[in-house]
Amino acid sequence: MCVSNKSVSQNLQVVAQKIRVRVLEASHRAHKGHIGSALSVCEIVAVISANARGLGTQNISRDRVVLSKGHAALAWYSALEQVGVITTDTLKTYMCDGSLLGTHPDPELEGVDFMTGSLGQGIGYGVGAALAGRLAKDERRSFVVLSDSELNEGSTWESAALAGQLKLKNLKVFLDLNGQQALGKTKDILPTSAAIGAWEMFGWNVTRVNGHSTSEIYQGLETHESLGTGPLIIVASTIAGKGVSFMEGEVKWHYLPMTEVEYGRAVDQVNRELETLKMNSDLS
DSSP states (O other): OOOHHHHHHHHHHHHHHHHHHHHHHHHHHHHHHHHHHHHHHHHHHHHHHHHTTTTTTTTTSSSEEEEEEGHHHHHHHHHHHHSSSHHHHHHHTOOOOOOSOOOOOOSTTTTTOOOOOOOTSSSHHHHHHHHHHHHSOOOOOEEEEEGGGGOOHHHHHHHHHHHHHHHHEEEEEEEESSSSTTTTEHHHHHOGGGHHHHHHHHTTTEEETTTTHHHHHHHHHHHHHHHHSSOOEEEEEEEETOOOOTTTEEEEETOOOOOOHHHHHHHHHHHHHHHHHHHSSSSS
16 A cells, blocks of 8 residues: 655654654653653654665664653663664663663664764764765665754764765764753754854755654655665754754753642643644544
């Protein structure tokens, strides 16, 4: 049966919202922060987890996923639960003693290829993984989720220049352009987000999307697969804390955990949006 791109993107929008629910549930259970950072990438990780071949397996030619924005690990764990790589019971162990689900990703966990968290290093892993695929002459792709604050790091630009020079078409970078970082707005700290044009100069295919539209993100990937000539960067305009009105655009939710009252308000909002999306989707 032929499934339309519209149907796929509608279903992925529902999955992204389910990820958002899980992020709130798990962070509240663990009484941990990094909530705003995770909520901003739910649509991105929904698309990646649905597209990554061999996710959660040890197949040498599987696609590699690098969460360079390691502090958003809870969003990736929630995505892995949605596609069945980890169980719901495993997700519930987030931040528990002895759990592999920590604040940052651990490659001992199924569905995690690299340990990340030191910002600016993840894209280098992604370039290396893509180059390894070329040398092995297999079909692996390398997906990287990059935060806009990592544009402050010189290692990011070195990796970008090398990937462009090597024309690594199997490298797909998703730039989470939410305009915030740990200590404030990126424009007030180092306004490197304005240098997006440099990626084109390095030989990258640059696609700008609404980072909360799975349809636009999915289409960006599909177009690059058929027409791309070099590495791809999807510049995804996002909102930190997306989906929770009192968190959106607020830097403090980079770190703060929720109170009981805040959790109740937050989970009510995301669940109401989830029900609306379900009504408009093919996914029951």
